[in-house]
Amino acid sequence: MAEKVKLFVNGQEVEVESGKNLIDAIGAVGIEIPHLCYHPALGADGNCRMCLVGIEDGRPPLVPACKTNVAEGMKVQLDTEKIKKIQRDIMELELINHPIDCPICDQAGECKLQDYYMQYDGQKSRMTVPPVLKAKHMDFGAGVVHDQERCILCARCVRFTRLITKTGELGIVNRTDYARVTTFPGRPLSNRYALNVVDLCPVGAMTSKDFRFKQRAWFLTKSESLCHGCSKGCNIYIDHNKEKYQDDIIYRFRPRLNQQVNGYFMCDAGRMTYKLENDNRLNTAQVFGKETSLNETVEALRRSFSQAKKTVLLVSPNCSLEQMHAVKKLSATFNTVLSGYSDGYINAGDGDDFLIHDDKSANRTAFALLGIESSKSAFEAALDGADLLVSFQNDLCRSLDDVTLAKIQEKTKFVYIGSYQNGFSEKASIILPVASYSEDIGTLINADNILQRYVKAVIKNVQVSNLIHVVNLLGGEIKNHEEALTDLSATIAALNNIDLKHIPSEGIALTGKEVSNVAA
Ligand code: SF4
Numbered sequence: 001m002a003e004k005v006k007l008f009v010n011g012q013e014v015e016v017e018s019g020k021n022l023i024d025a026i027g028a029v030g031i032e033i034p035h036l037c038y039h040p041a042l043g044a045d046g047n048c049r050m051c052l053v054g055i056e057d058g059r060p061p062l063v064p065a066c067k068t069n070v071a072e073g074m075k076v077q078l079d080t081e082k083i084k085k086i087q088r089d090i091m092e093l094e095l096i097n098h099p100i101d102c103p104i105c106d107q108a109g110e111c112k113l114q115d116y117y118m119q120y121d122g123q124k125s126r127m128t129v130p131p132v133l134k135a136k137h138m139d140f141g142a143g144v145v146h147d148q149e150r151c152i153l154c155a156r157c158v159r160f161t162r163l164i165t166k167t168g169e170l171g172i173v174n175r176t177d178y179a180r181v182t183t184f185p186g187r188p189l190s191n192r193y194a195l196n197v198v199d200l201c202p203v204g205a206m207t208s209k210d211f212r213f214k215q216r217a218w219f220l221t222k223s224e225s226l227c228h229g230c231s232k233g234c235n236i237y238i239d240h241n242k243e244k245y246q247d248d249i250i251y252r253f254r255p256r257l258n259q260q261v262n263g264y265f266m267c268d269a270g271r272m273t274y275k276l277e278n279d280n281r282l283n284t285a286q287v288f289g290k291e292t293s294l295n296e297t298v299e300a301l302r303r304s305f306s307q308a309k310k311t312v313l314l315v316s317p318n319c320s321l322e323q324m325h326a327v328k329k330l331s332a333t334f335n336t337v338l339s340g341y342s343d344g345y346i347n348a349g350d351g352d353d354f355l356i357h358d359d360k361s362a363n364r365t366a367f368a369l370l371g372i373e374s375s376k377s378a379f380e381a382a383l384d385g386a387d388l389l390v391s392f393q394n395d396l397c398r399s400l401d402d403v404t405l406a407k408i409q410e411k412t413k414f415v416y417i418g419s420y421q422n423g424f425s426e427k428a429s430i431i432l433p434v435a436s437y438s439e440d441i442g443t444l445i446n447a448d449n450i451l452q453r454y455v456k457a458v459i460k461n462v463q464v465s466n467l468i469h470v471v472n473l474l475g476g477e478i479k480n481h482e483e484a485l486t487d488l489s490a491t492i493a494a495l496n497n498i499d500l501k502h503i504p505s506e507g508i509a510l511t512g513k514e515v516s517n518v519a520a
């Protein structure tokens with residue numbers, strides 16, 4: 001438990017965490033100190049002077065809040081006439097050459113400069129000379145577009161490439177009105193986290209080529225979720241919008257703060273996985289190439305189950321804990337073999353020492369917790385004599401080549417119950433579409449054994465069933481997500497004392513022992 005200190009803000013006593021600067025400590029109890037260059041992940045640079053406050057202890061009249069730590073009994077002034085005048089002066093300085101771009105700027109609606117102008121400034125421009133013109137829409141590389149005229153030179157982007165990615169592609173050159181952010185000649189932005197500069201930029205000077213001009217920020221619904229791009233499980237916002245007469249469309253993923261998992265950031269590849277949620281989706285059920293209804297498909301599947309001599313159920317390492325548990329129970333009911341074989345989801349050597357992991361699946365750790373065997377040898381042994389292979393979200397084409405799959409298919413019928421069109425869905429005789437993670441609720445355990453929850457974000461015009469419901473229609477015991485959680489808590493020793501229905505936003509850290517001991 002962090003130590004607390006009592007101090008006075010505008011004469012009012014507040015209790016805050018010690019060891020923090022005034023912006024973070026006072027901000028945590030709901031009192032905002034305006035700031036532009038400070039960011040908790042990048043530290044205090046002290047260059048914008050927007051955060052100046054008064055301290056009644058004999059210090060110089062005003063100090064930057066980003067560089068001043070809280071102390072017991074401190075008397076902080078945020079609203080004197082002098083401070084208000086300085087805030088107006090700083091805003092006027094920032095806006096001297098700033099273009100009046102708001103109507104066409106992607107940042108409008110989530111721009112600090114725009115917000116602060118309305119909140120702390122509001123005066124008309126006194127400029128009578130033409131503004132200094134700088135370069136616009138510069139392609140910085142890695143999908144980042146820079147507008148030098150909008151830049152307020154807070155250096156957050158520069159510090160990100162120096163302190164976080166340590167690639168240092170960005171710098172500020174020249175002085176005074178001519179100072180500008182740029183890349184070095186022949187060295188564009190090229191790190192795997194470059195798009196974080198778009199989130200970090202407090203104004204519209206850094207924009208994403210992918211998102212530019214697609215949607216206004218105020219139309220977007222921001223839903224909390226988890227990235228499924230690798231086993232890190234970065235916390236994200238799914239920004240989506242359903243326009244009149246249109247479907248619910250995802251426009252972007254953005255990182256969501258979780259100090260235990262991803263901090264403030266996410267990788268660019270994971271950010272782009274939103275496209276998979278919009279495109280290449282399975283929408284219609286099919287039996288031998290003919291479109292069928294849910295009932296007809298379930299009937300065909302039930303027939304296949306009863307006629308098969310040996311059935312293998314193949315679950316994806318991207319399925320949620322609840323989905324895996326439901327499929328495991330189905331497997332026990334029908335006495336089938338269950339496998340989690342998915343070697344193709346692992347891209348050895350691709351991970352780094354920051355966020356990106358080799359394993360491009362979100363929930364492989366749950367295999368250990370539930371005792372689901374995923375080795376290649378066990379899968380090959382399971383296929384011996386099998387005439388039915390039912391995949392739940394697992395694209396086996398990522399793990400086996402076409403020749404091997406063709407050989408298996410000579411003797412084994414393929415069924416695919418999943419959300420995306422992929423190599424395996426193309427080979428399957430029966431296809432049953434189910435909701436993807438952005439349309440469903442579920443629990444994941446990341447590579448660091450942190451249990452996290454994602455919730456339903458997108459509601460499509462035509463909603464397909466969720467995977468647990470389909471498993472139930474096929475004869476599975478678990479009826480829904482709630483029932484899966486109750487059963488998991490009751491039957492999996494490591495989860496006995498965990499309230500799975502109320503997982504805190506930062507997740508729950510399981511120990512490695514808990515995760516691997518179970519195999520219930
Ligand atoms: S581009 Fe944005 S983040 Fe970078 S210095 Fe300019 S205003 Fe700051």
Ligand code: SF4
Pocket residue numbers: 227228229230231232233234262266267268269270271355356357
């Ligand atoms: S590091 Fe992994 S989980 Fe995080 S954003 Fe990238 S792909 Fe997604």
Ligand code: FES
Pocket residue numbers: 034035036037038045046047048049050051052064065066067
């Ligand atoms: S936030 Fe303190 S000087 Fe910029």
